[in-house]
Amino acid sequence: MGLQNILNIEPGSILWTIVTFLIVVWLFGKFAWKPIIKGLQDREASIRNDLETAKTEREKAGALLDDYKKAMANAKKESAEIIQQAQDHASKLRNEAEADAKDQAHRLLDKARQDIARESDAAKAELSRHVAELTARATSRLLGRVIDDKEHEKLIMDALKEDR
Amino acid sequence: MKLVRLLIIFSLTALAGLAIAREATKPQAEKHLRDPHENAEHGKAAHGKEHGDDLGTTLIHILEHHLVDSDHFEFLGFDAHLPTIKLGSFEFAITKHRLWWLIALLLMGLVVWLASRQKTPVPTGLRNALESLVLFVRNDVVKPNLHDKTDAFMPYFMCLFTGILFSNLLGLLPWGSSATGNVNVTAGLAICTLGLMVGMGIKANGLGGFLHIFAPPGVPGWLMPLMIIIEIVSFLIRPFALTIRLFANMLAGHAVLAVLLGLIVSLLFAAPAIAVATGVFMLEIIVALIQSYIFIMLTAVFVGLTMHPSH
Numbered sequence: 001m002g003l004q005n006i007l008n009i010e011p012g013s014i015l016w017t018i019v020t021f022l023i024v025v026w027l028f029g030k031f032a033w034k035p036i037i038k039g040l041q042d043r044e045a046s047i048r049n050d051l052e053t054a055k056t057e058r059e060k061a062g063a064l065l066d067d068y069k070k071a072m073a074n075a076k077k078e079s080a081e082i083i084q085q086a087q088d089h090a091s092k093l094r095n096e097a098e099a100d101a102k103d104q105a106h107r108l109l110d111k112a113r114q115d116i117a118r119e120s121d122a123a124k125a126e127l128s129r130h131v132a133e134l135t136a137r138a139t140s141r142l143l144g145r146v147i148d149d150k151e152h153e154k155l156i157m158d159a160l161k162e163d164r
Numbered sequence: 165m166k167l168v169r170l171l172i173i174f175s176l177t178a179l180a181g182l183a184i185a186r187e188a189t190k191p192q193a194e195k196h197l198r199d200p201h202e203n204a205e206h207g208k209a210a211h212g213k214e215h216g217d218d219l220g221t222t223l224i225h226i227l228e229h230h231l232v233d234s235d236h237f238e239f240l241g242f243d244a245h246l247p248t249i250k251l252g253s254f255e256f257a258i259t260k261h262r263l264w265w266l267i268a269l270l271l272m273g274l275v276v277w278l279a280s281r282q283k284t285p286v287p288t289g290l291r292n293a294l295e296s297l298v299l300f301v302r303n304d305v306v307k308p309n310l311h312d313k314t315d316a317f318m319p320y321f322m323c324l325f326t327g328i329l330f331s332n333l334l335g336l337l338p339w340g341s342s343a344t345g346n347v348n349v350t351a352g353l354a355i356c357t358l359g360l361m362v363g364m365g366i367k368a369n370g371l372g373g374f375l376h377i378f379a380p381p382g383v384p385g386w387l388m389p390l391m392i393i394i395e396i397v398s399f400l401i402r403p404f405a406l407t408i409r410l411f412a413n414m415l416a417g418h419a420v421l422a423v424l425l426g427l428i429v430s431l432l433f434a435a436p437a438i439a440v441a442t443g444v445f446m447l448e449i450i451v452a453l454i455q456s457y458i459f460i461m462l463t464a465v466f467v468g469l470t471m472h473p474s475h
Contacts, residue, residue: 003228006415010348013233016262017343017352021327024269029319032276033298037318039280039287040295 132156178434219429226426230418233261233346239339265343268331276326301325305461309468313364317467320360324353325460328410332452335418336445344455345414347407354403357463361402365470377473402466406459413455417448 136152237244237260248257279290287295298318306321307314328344335342343349365374378395379388424441428434 003224003232006232007347009351010233012256013259013262013346013348014352014355016256017265017349018356020266020269021323021353021356024273024327025320025323028269028273028276029323032273032280033319033322035280036276036291036294037298037302037315037322040298041315043285 128160132160174435174439178431178438219427223423223426226422227419230341230422231345231415233259235259237263260341261343261346261349264334264341265331265346265349268334268343269327271334272323272326272330276322297325298322301460305457305464309464310471311468313471317464321460321464324356324463325456328353328456328459329452332414332456333449335414336448336452342414342418344410345418347411350407350411353410353459354406357406357466358400358403360463360467361399361470364467365473368471369473373473374470377470402462406462410455410459413451417444417451420444421448 132153136149136156140152235246235248235257237246246258246260246263248255250256275290276294279294282288282291301321302314302318306317310317331344331349332342334340335345362374365377368374369376378392378399380391380395383391421441421444424437424444427437
Protein backbone atom coordinates (compact mmCIF):
# COMPACT_ATOMS: atom_id res chain seq x y z
CA MET A 1 0.00 0.00 0.00
CA GLY A 2 1.64 3.16 -1.14
CA LEU A 3 0.93 6.76 -0.39
CA GLN A 4 -1.16 7.03 -3.55
CA ASN A 5 -3.72 4.72 -1.95
CA ILE A 6 -4.37 7.09 0.89
CA LEU A 7 -7.64 8.34 -0.61
CA ASN A 8 -8.87 4.88 -1.58
CA ILE A 9 -12.43 4.24 -0.57
CA GLU A 10 -12.84 0.91 1.17
CA PRO A 11 -16.48 0.08 1.89
CA GLY A 12 -15.30 -2.45 4.47
CA SER A 13 -13.65 0.26 6.58
CA ILE A 14 -16.62 2.61 6.22
CA LEU A 15 -19.02 -0.12 7.26
CA TRP A 16 -16.74 -1.18 10.11
CA THR A 17 -16.61 2.41 11.36
CA ILE A 18 -20.37 2.89 11.17
CA VAL A 19 -21.22 -0.45 12.80
CA THR A 20 -18.69 -0.15 15.63
CA PHE A 21 -19.61 3.46 16.24
CA LEU A 22 -23.34 2.78 16.37
CA ILE A 23 -22.80 -0.16 18.72
CA VAL A 24 -20.65 2.05 20.92
CA VAL A 25 -23.25 4.82 20.85
CA TRP A 26 -25.92 2.36 21.88
CA LEU A 27 -23.80 0.62 24.53
CA PHE A 28 -21.75 3.41 26.06
CA GLY A 29 -24.36 6.02 25.37
CA LYS A 30 -26.71 4.00 27.53
CA PHE A 31 -24.37 2.69 30.22
CA ALA A 32 -21.60 5.28 30.44
CA TRP A 33 -22.70 8.67 29.17
CA LYS A 34 -26.35 8.46 30.22
CA PRO A 35 -25.60 8.19 33.96
CA ILE A 36 -23.22 11.15 33.77
CA ILE A 37 -25.63 13.30 31.76
CA LYS A 38 -28.52 12.20 33.96
CA GLY A 39 -26.57 12.92 37.12
CA LEU A 40 -25.75 16.36 35.81
CA GLN A 41 -29.38 17.08 34.94
CA ASP A 42 -30.59 15.75 38.28
CA ARG A 43 -28.12 17.94 40.10
CA GLU A 44 -29.14 20.94 38.02
CA ALA A 45 -32.79 20.22 38.80
CA SER A 46 -32.11 19.76 42.50
CA ILE A 47 -30.08 22.97 42.67
CA ARG A 48 -32.82 24.85 40.84
CA ASN A 49 -35.36 23.30 43.22
CA ASP A 50 -33.28 24.18 46.26
CA LEU A 51 -32.93 27.74 45.08
CA GLU A 52 -36.64 28.06 44.51
CA THR A 53 -37.42 26.44 47.84
CA ALA A 54 -34.96 28.75 49.54
CA LYS A 55 -36.62 31.72 47.86
CA THR A 56 -40.12 30.73 48.97
CA GLU A 57 -38.84 29.86 52.43
CA ARG A 58 -37.16 33.23 52.65
CA GLU A 59 -40.37 34.94 51.60
CA LYS A 60 -42.29 32.91 54.17
CA ALA A 61 -39.75 33.74 56.82
CA GLY A 62 -39.97 37.42 55.90
CA ALA A 63 -43.76 37.36 56.20
CA LEU A 64 -43.46 35.52 59.50
CA LEU A 65 -40.96 38.06 60.74
CA ASP A 66 -43.34 40.88 59.79
CA ASP A 67 -46.14 39.11 61.65
CA TYR A 68 -43.97 38.68 64.69
CA LYS A 69 -42.87 42.29 64.54
CA LYS A 70 -46.49 43.42 64.34
CA ALA A 71 -47.49 41.10 67.18
CA MET A 72 -44.55 42.35 69.19
CA ALA A 73 -45.53 45.98 68.62
CA ASN A 74 -49.12 45.16 69.57
CA ALA A 75 -48.00 43.40 72.70
CA LYS A 76 -45.81 46.34 73.64
CA LYS A 77 -48.69 48.75 73.15
CA GLU A 78 -51.04 46.53 75.10
CA SER A 79 -48.62 46.07 77.94
CA ALA A 80 -48.06 49.82 78.07
CA GLU A 81 -51.81 50.31 78.24
CA ILE A 82 -52.15 47.71 80.95
CA ILE A 83 -49.39 49.28 82.98
CA GLN A 84 -50.96 52.70 82.52
CA GLN A 85 -54.33 51.37 83.62
CA ALA A 86 -52.78 49.68 86.62
CA GLN A 87 -50.98 52.86 87.55
CA ASP A 88 -54.18 54.87 87.18
CA HIS A 89 -56.08 52.33 89.22
CA ALA A 90 -53.39 52.28 91.87
CA SER A 91 -53.27 56.05 92.16
CA LYS A 92 -57.08 56.18 92.35
CA LEU A 93 -57.02 53.57 95.08
CA ARG A 94 -54.33 55.47 96.92
CA ASN A 95 -56.25 58.71 96.68
CA GLU A 96 -59.40 57.03 97.89
CA ALA A 97 -57.55 55.42 100.75
CA GLU A 98 -55.99 58.75 101.69
CA ALA A 99 -59.34 60.46 101.56
CA ASP A 100 -60.92 57.70 103.64
CA ALA A 101 -58.17 57.88 106.20
CA LYS A 102 -58.47 61.66 106.45
CA ASP A 103 -62.22 61.40 106.75
CA GLN A 104 -61.99 58.82 109.48
CA ALA A 105 -59.38 60.82 111.30
CA HIS A 106 -61.60 63.89 111.15
CA ARG A 107 -64.54 61.89 112.35
CA LEU A 108 -62.59 60.42 115.24
CA LEU A 109 -61.28 63.86 116.12
CA ASP A 110 -64.75 65.35 116.04
CA LYS A 111 -66.11 62.54 118.13
CA ALA A 112 -63.28 62.96 120.60
CA ARG A 113 -63.92 66.68 120.76
CA GLN A 114 -67.64 66.12 121.27
CA ASP A 115 -66.88 63.53 123.97
CA ILE A 116 -64.50 65.89 125.62
CA ALA A 117 -67.05 68.72 125.43
CA ARG A 118 -69.78 66.54 126.75
CA GLU A 119 -67.58 65.20 129.54
CA SER A 120 -66.44 68.66 130.39
CA ASP A 121 -70.06 69.92 130.41
CA ALA A 122 -71.06 67.00 132.63
CA ALA A 123 -68.05 67.66 134.84
CA LYS A 124 -68.95 71.35 135.00
CA ALA A 125 -72.60 70.52 135.84
CA GLU A 126 -71.45 68.06 138.43
CA LEU A 127 -69.01 70.58 139.79
CA SER A 128 -71.63 73.34 139.92
CA ARG A 129 -74.12 71.01 141.54
CA HIS A 130 -71.49 69.92 144.04
CA VAL A 131 -70.49 73.52 144.65
CA ALA A 132 -74.18 74.45 145.15
CA GLU A 133 -74.58 71.64 147.58
CA LEU A 134 -71.43 72.57 149.40
CA THR A 135 -72.51 76.15 149.38
CA ALA A 136 -75.99 75.24 150.67
CA ARG A 137 -74.49 73.13 153.43
CA ALA A 138 -72.05 75.81 154.33
CA THR A 139 -74.71 78.50 154.19
CA SER A 140 -77.17 76.47 156.27
CA ARG A 141 -74.48 75.88 158.83
CA LEU A 142 -73.73 79.58 158.76
CA LEU A 143 -77.45 80.47 159.06
CA GLY A 144 -77.90 77.89 161.70
CA ARG A 145 -80.81 76.33 160.36
CA VAL A 146 -81.49 73.64 157.99
CA ILE A 147 -83.09 74.66 154.93
CA ASP A 148 -84.86 72.21 152.85
CA ASP A 149 -82.48 70.81 150.49
CA LYS A 150 -84.71 71.18 147.59
CA GLU A 151 -85.62 74.70 148.30
CA HIS A 152 -82.08 75.72 148.84
CA GLU A 153 -80.84 74.09 145.84
CA LYS A 154 -83.45 75.89 143.90
CA LEU A 155 -82.49 79.14 145.39
CA ILE A 156 -78.83 78.61 144.73
CA MET A 157 -79.41 77.47 141.20
CA ASP A 158 -81.47 80.54 140.60
CA ALA A 159 -78.77 82.69 142.11
CA LEU A 160 -76.16 80.98 139.99
CA LYS A 161 -78.26 81.45 136.94
CA GLU A 162 -78.51 85.13 137.68
CA ASP A 163 -74.74 85.25 138.12
CA ARG A 164 -74.04 83.93 134.80
CA MET B 165 21.83 28.06 35.20
CA LYS B 166 18.39 27.60 33.83
CA LEU B 167 19.68 27.99 30.29
CA VAL B 168 22.44 25.41 30.82
CA ARG B 169 20.00 22.91 32.22
CA LEU B 170 17.63 23.53 29.34
CA LEU B 171 20.48 23.02 26.85
CA ILE B 172 21.52 19.75 28.47
CA ILE B 173 17.96 18.45 28.46
CA PHE B 174 17.53 19.59 24.90
CA SER B 175 20.67 17.90 23.58
CA LEU B 176 19.85 14.69 25.45
CA THR B 177 16.39 14.74 23.89
CA ALA B 178 17.94 15.38 20.51
CA LEU B 179 20.28 12.41 20.95
CA ALA B 180 17.41 10.19 21.97
CA GLY B 181 15.41 11.45 19.01
CA LEU B 182 18.27 10.66 16.69
CA ALA B 183 18.57 7.17 18.05
CA ILE B 184 14.84 6.59 17.72
CA ALA B 185 14.77 7.98 14.21
CA ARG B 186 17.68 5.76 13.14
CA GLU B 187 15.98 2.80 14.74
CA ALA B 188 12.72 3.66 13.01
CA THR B 189 14.12 4.05 9.54
CA LYS B 190 16.97 1.57 9.30
CA PRO B 191 15.55 -1.74 10.44
CA GLN B 192 12.48 -1.15 8.32
CA ALA B 193 14.36 -1.81 5.14
CA GLU B 194 16.19 -4.75 6.68
CA LYS B 195 12.96 -6.22 7.95
CA HIS B 196 11.29 -5.81 4.61
CA LEU B 197 14.21 -7.49 2.90
CA ARG B 198 14.08 -10.34 5.36
CA ASP B 199 10.34 -10.82 5.07
CA PRO B 200 9.54 -13.06 2.11
CA HIS B 201 5.81 -12.17 2.26
CA GLU B 202 6.42 -8.52 1.48
CA ASN B 203 4.07 -7.03 -1.05
CA ALA B 204 5.10 -5.26 -4.21
CA GLU B 205 5.14 -1.72 -2.85
CA HIS B 206 7.33 -2.55 0.08
CA GLY B 207 9.64 -4.43 -2.25
CA LYS B 208 9.85 -1.38 -4.45
CA ALA B 209 10.64 0.86 -1.51
CA ALA B 210 13.30 -1.48 -0.31
CA HIS B 211 14.55 -1.68 -3.88
CA GLY B 212 14.76 2.09 -4.08
CA LYS B 213 16.55 2.16 -0.79
CA GLU B 214 19.09 -0.28 -2.12
CA HIS B 215 19.66 1.81 -5.23
CA GLY B 216 20.24 5.15 -3.66
CA ASP B 217 19.88 5.70 0.06
CA ASP B 218 18.49 9.15 -0.59
CA LEU B 219 16.43 11.16 1.90
CA GLY B 220 13.35 11.34 -0.34
CA THR B 221 12.84 7.61 -0.52
CA THR B 222 13.34 7.26 3.19
CA LEU B 223 10.81 9.99 3.89
CA ILE B 224 8.25 8.44 1.57
CA HIS B 225 8.82 5.16 3.30
CA ILE B 226 8.34 6.69 6.73
CA LEU B 227 5.17 8.47 5.58
CA GLU B 228 3.79 5.27 4.11
CA HIS B 229 4.53 3.46 7.29
CA HIS B 230 2.84 6.08 9.44
CA LEU B 231 -0.11 7.21 7.37
CA VAL B 232 -1.31 4.32 5.24
CA ASP B 233 -3.51 1.61 6.63
CA SER B 234 -1.72 -1.70 6.89
CA ASP B 235 -2.20 -5.21 8.15
CA HIS B 236 0.54 -4.82 10.75
CA PHE B 237 -0.06 -3.78 14.31
CA GLU B 238 2.92 -2.47 16.23
CA PHE B 239 3.06 -1.57 19.84
CA LEU B 240 6.05 -1.22 22.17
CA GLY B 241 8.27 -2.93 19.64
CA PHE B 242 5.89 -5.85 19.30
CA ASP B 243 4.80 -6.36 15.70
CA ALA B 244 1.82 -8.52 14.82
CA HIS B 245 0.35 -9.49 11.50
CA LEU B 246 -3.39 -8.82 11.75
CA PRO B 247 -5.69 -11.65 10.68
CA THR B 248 -8.38 -11.68 8.02
CA ILE B 249 -11.74 -13.04 9.11
CA LYS B 250 -13.34 -15.29 6.51
CA LEU B 251 -16.98 -16.28 6.67
CA GLY B 252 -17.72 -18.24 3.50
CA SER B 253 -17.26 -15.82 0.63
CA PHE B 254 -17.24 -12.84 3.00
CA GLU B 255 -13.81 -11.60 3.94
CA PHE B 256 -13.01 -8.98 6.51
CA ALA B 257 -9.46 -7.92 7.11
CA ILE B 258 -8.66 -6.42 10.48
CA THR B 259 -6.34 -3.57 9.61
CA LYS B 260 -4.32 -1.16 11.69
CA HIS B 261 -6.78 1.71 11.42
CA ARG B 262 -9.85 -0.45 11.94
CA LEU B 263 -8.23 -1.83 15.10
CA TRP B 264 -7.12 1.59 16.35
CA TRP B 265 -10.61 2.93 15.77
CA LEU B 266 -12.01 0.13 17.91
CA ILE B 267 -9.33 0.72 20.54
CA ALA B 268 -10.20 4.42 20.66
CA LEU B 269 -13.91 3.68 21.07
CA LEU B 270 -13.36 1.02 23.72
CA LEU B 271 -10.88 3.17 25.63
CA MET B 272 -13.33 6.06 25.54
CA GLY B 273 -16.10 3.76 26.73
CA LEU B 274 -13.96 2.34 29.52
CA VAL B 275 -12.89 5.76 30.78
CA VAL B 276 -16.42 7.14 30.70
CA TRP B 277 -17.89 4.00 32.24
CA LEU B 278 -15.37 4.11 35.08
CA ALA B 279 -16.18 7.76 35.68
CA SER B 280 -19.91 7.12 35.56
CA ARG B 281 -19.64 4.61 38.41
CA GLN B 282 -18.85 7.41 40.86
CA LYS B 283 -21.89 7.88 43.02
CA THR B 284 -21.01 10.86 45.21
CA PRO B 285 -23.44 13.77 44.94
CA VAL B 286 -20.55 16.16 44.31
CA PRO B 287 -18.45 14.76 41.47
CA THR B 288 -14.67 14.78 41.66
CA GLY B 289 -11.75 14.04 39.37
CA LEU B 290 -12.51 12.31 36.09
CA ARG B 291 -16.26 12.60 36.42
CA ASN B 292 -15.94 16.28 37.09
CA ALA B 293 -13.85 16.71 33.95
CA LEU B 294 -16.32 14.71 31.87
CA GLU B 295 -19.22 16.71 33.27
CA SER B 296 -17.57 19.93 32.21
CA LEU B 297 -17.29 18.41 28.72
CA VAL B 298 -20.95 17.42 28.82
CA LEU B 299 -21.93 20.92 29.87
CA PHE B 300 -19.85 22.47 27.11
CA VAL B 301 -21.24 20.16 24.43
CA ARG B 302 -24.80 20.55 25.65
CA ASN B 303 -24.90 24.32 26.12
CA ASP B 304 -22.61 25.48 23.32
CA VAL B 305 -23.01 22.82 20.66
CA VAL B 306 -26.23 20.82 20.82
CA LYS B 307 -28.74 23.14 22.49
CA PRO B 308 -28.40 26.12 20.11
CA ASN B 309 -29.04 23.78 17.16
CA LEU B 310 -31.36 21.03 18.35
CA HIS B 311 -33.31 22.92 21.04
CA ASP B 312 -35.83 20.58 22.71
CA LYS B 313 -34.26 17.44 21.20
CA THR B 314 -31.02 18.13 23.09
CA ASP B 315 -31.40 15.57 25.87
CA ALA B 316 -32.20 12.74 23.48
CA PHE B 317 -29.14 13.51 21.37
CA MET B 318 -26.62 14.10 24.16
CA PRO B 319 -25.28 10.51 24.42
CA TYR B 320 -24.78 10.39 20.64
CA PHE B 321 -22.89 13.67 20.57
CA MET B 322 -20.79 12.80 23.59
CA CYS B 323 -19.84 9.44 22.02
CA LEU B 324 -19.03 11.19 18.74
CA PHE B 325 -16.99 13.90 20.44
CA THR B 326 -14.97 11.69 22.76
CA GLY B 327 -14.63 8.91 20.18
CA ILE B 328 -13.08 11.28 17.64
CA LEU B 329 -11.01 12.96 20.35
CA PHE B 330 -9.59 9.67 21.64
CA SER B 331 -8.87 8.52 18.11
CA ASN B 332 -7.15 11.83 17.30
CA LEU B 333 -5.06 11.73 20.44
CA LEU B 334 -4.08 8.06 20.12
CA GLY B 335 -2.22 9.00 16.96
CA LEU B 336 0.09 11.16 19.06
CA LEU B 337 1.16 8.25 21.24
CA PRO B 338 4.38 6.46 20.33
CA TRP B 339 3.40 3.51 18.12
CA GLY B 340 -0.12 4.86 18.12
CA SER B 341 -2.14 5.63 15.03
CA SER B 342 -5.06 7.93 14.34
CA ALA B 343 -7.94 6.06 12.80
CA THR B 344 -9.42 9.48 12.02
CA GLY B 345 -6.44 10.01 9.70
CA ASN B 346 -8.06 7.43 7.47
CA VAL B 347 -10.60 8.82 5.02
CA ASN B 348 -12.82 5.76 5.33
CA VAL B 349 -13.28 6.18 9.06
CA THR B 350 -14.20 9.85 8.76
CA ALA B 351 -16.48 8.95 5.85
CA GLY B 352 -18.23 6.43 8.07
CA LEU B 353 -18.78 9.07 10.75
CA ALA B 354 -19.98 11.59 8.17
CA ILE B 355 -22.41 9.00 6.81
CA CYS B 356 -23.81 8.65 10.35
CA THR B 357 -24.27 12.44 10.32
CA LEU B 358 -25.93 12.25 6.90
CA GLY B 359 -28.24 9.54 8.23
CA LEU B 360 -29.15 11.79 11.18
CA MET B 361 -29.73 14.76 8.85
CA VAL B 362 -32.11 12.76 6.64
CA GLY B 363 -33.74 10.82 9.46
CA MET B 364 -34.35 13.78 11.76
CA GLY B 365 -35.40 15.96 8.81
CA ILE B 366 -38.07 13.43 7.85
CA LYS B 367 -39.07 12.86 11.47
CA ALA B 368 -39.42 16.56 12.19
CA ASN B 369 -41.04 17.76 8.97
CA GLY B 370 -42.43 14.63 7.30
CA LEU B 371 -41.16 13.32 3.98
CA GLY B 372 -42.78 16.17 2.04
CA GLY B 373 -41.43 18.79 4.39
CA PHE B 374 -38.00 17.26 4.22
CA LEU B 375 -38.00 17.16 0.41
CA HIS B 376 -39.18 20.76 0.40
CA ILE B 377 -35.73 21.98 1.45
CA PHE B 378 -34.50 20.89 -2.00
CA ALA B 379 -37.14 23.10 -3.64
CA PRO B 380 -37.17 26.32 -1.66
CA PRO B 381 -40.30 28.49 -2.01
CA GLY B 382 -40.20 31.78 -3.87
CA VAL B 383 -37.94 30.55 -6.65
CA PRO B 384 -39.09 31.25 -10.26
CA GLY B 385 -40.20 28.14 -12.15
CA TRP B 386 -37.49 28.30 -14.76
CA LEU B 387 -34.80 28.38 -12.08
CA MET B 388 -36.25 25.45 -10.15
CA PRO B 389 -34.34 22.58 -11.85
CA LEU B 390 -31.04 24.36 -11.28
CA MET B 391 -32.05 25.21 -7.71
CA ILE B 392 -32.91 21.60 -6.92
CA ILE B 393 -29.55 20.43 -8.22
CA ILE B 394 -27.75 23.11 -6.22
CA GLU B 395 -29.67 22.25 -3.06
CA ILE B 396 -28.99 18.54 -3.40
CA VAL B 397 -25.31 19.18 -3.99
CA SER B 398 -25.13 21.57 -1.04
CA PHE B 399 -26.90 18.98 1.12
CA LEU B 400 -24.54 16.18 0.17
CA ILE B 401 -21.42 18.31 0.27
CA ARG B 402 -21.86 18.91 3.99
CA PRO B 403 -21.00 15.37 5.11
CA PHE B 404 -18.37 15.25 2.39
CA ALA B 405 -16.75 18.38 3.84
CA LEU B 406 -16.90 16.78 7.29
CA THR B 407 -15.13 13.71 5.96
CA ILE B 408 -12.33 15.60 4.26
CA ARG B 409 -11.84 18.18 7.03
CA LEU B 410 -11.20 15.72 9.83
CA PHE B 411 -9.24 13.29 7.68
CA ALA B 412 -7.01 15.96 6.13
CA ASN B 413 -6.32 17.65 9.44
CA MET B 414 -5.25 14.45 11.14
CA LEU B 415 -3.29 13.24 8.13
CA ALA B 416 -1.49 16.54 7.68
CA GLY B 417 -0.44 16.74 11.32
CA HIS B 418 1.00 13.26 11.29
CA ALA B 419 2.65 13.84 7.94
CA VAL B 420 4.34 16.98 9.20
CA LEU B 421 5.49 15.23 12.39
CA ALA B 422 6.75 12.21 10.45
CA VAL B 423 8.59 14.33 7.90
CA LEU B 424 10.15 16.55 10.56
CA LEU B 425 11.45 13.56 12.53
CA GLY B 426 12.36 11.76 9.33
CA LEU B 427 14.58 14.69 8.42
CA ILE B 428 16.94 13.68 11.20
CA VAL B 429 19.88 12.18 9.37
CA SER B 430 22.61 13.55 11.58
CA LEU B 431 23.05 15.06 15.01
CA LEU B 432 23.19 18.49 13.39
CA PHE B 433 19.64 18.12 12.10
CA ALA B 434 18.31 16.55 15.25
CA ALA B 435 18.08 19.59 17.50
CA PRO B 436 16.09 21.95 15.20
CA ALA B 437 13.97 19.13 13.84
CA ILE B 438 12.99 17.96 17.33
CA ALA B 439 12.39 21.53 18.46
CA VAL B 440 10.02 22.16 15.57
CA ALA B 441 8.46 18.71 15.92
CA THR B 442 7.75 19.39 19.60
CA GLY B 443 5.98 22.59 18.62
CA VAL B 444 4.00 20.81 15.95
CA PHE B 445 3.19 18.06 18.44
CA MET B 446 1.67 20.59 20.82
CA LEU B 447 -0.19 22.12 17.91
CA GLU B 448 -1.48 18.65 17.09
CA ILE B 449 -2.96 18.30 20.58
CA ILE B 450 -4.90 21.50 19.99
CA VAL B 451 -5.86 20.37 16.49
CA ALA B 452 -7.10 17.06 17.89
CA LEU B 453 -9.39 18.92 20.29
CA ILE B 454 -10.52 21.53 17.79
CA GLN B 455 -11.28 19.04 15.04
CA SER B 456 -13.41 16.84 17.26
CA TYR B 457 -15.23 19.96 18.41
CA ILE B 458 -15.73 21.13 14.82
CA PHE B 459 -17.03 17.73 13.77
CA ILE B 460 -19.76 17.63 16.42
CA MET B 461 -20.48 21.34 16.01
CA LEU B 462 -21.09 20.93 12.28
CA THR B 463 -23.04 17.73 12.83
CA ALA B 464 -25.31 19.60 15.23
CA VAL B 465 -25.64 22.54 12.86
CA PHE B 466 -26.44 20.35 9.85
CA VAL B 467 -28.98 18.24 11.73
CA GLY B 468 -30.52 21.42 13.16
CA LEU B 469 -30.74 22.91 9.66
CA THR B 470 -32.65 19.96 8.25
CA MET B 471 -34.95 19.91 11.27
CA HIS B 472 -35.70 23.63 11.15
CA PRO B 473 -35.28 24.56 7.47
CA SER B 474 -37.00 27.95 7.78
CA HIS B 475 -33.73 29.71 8.40
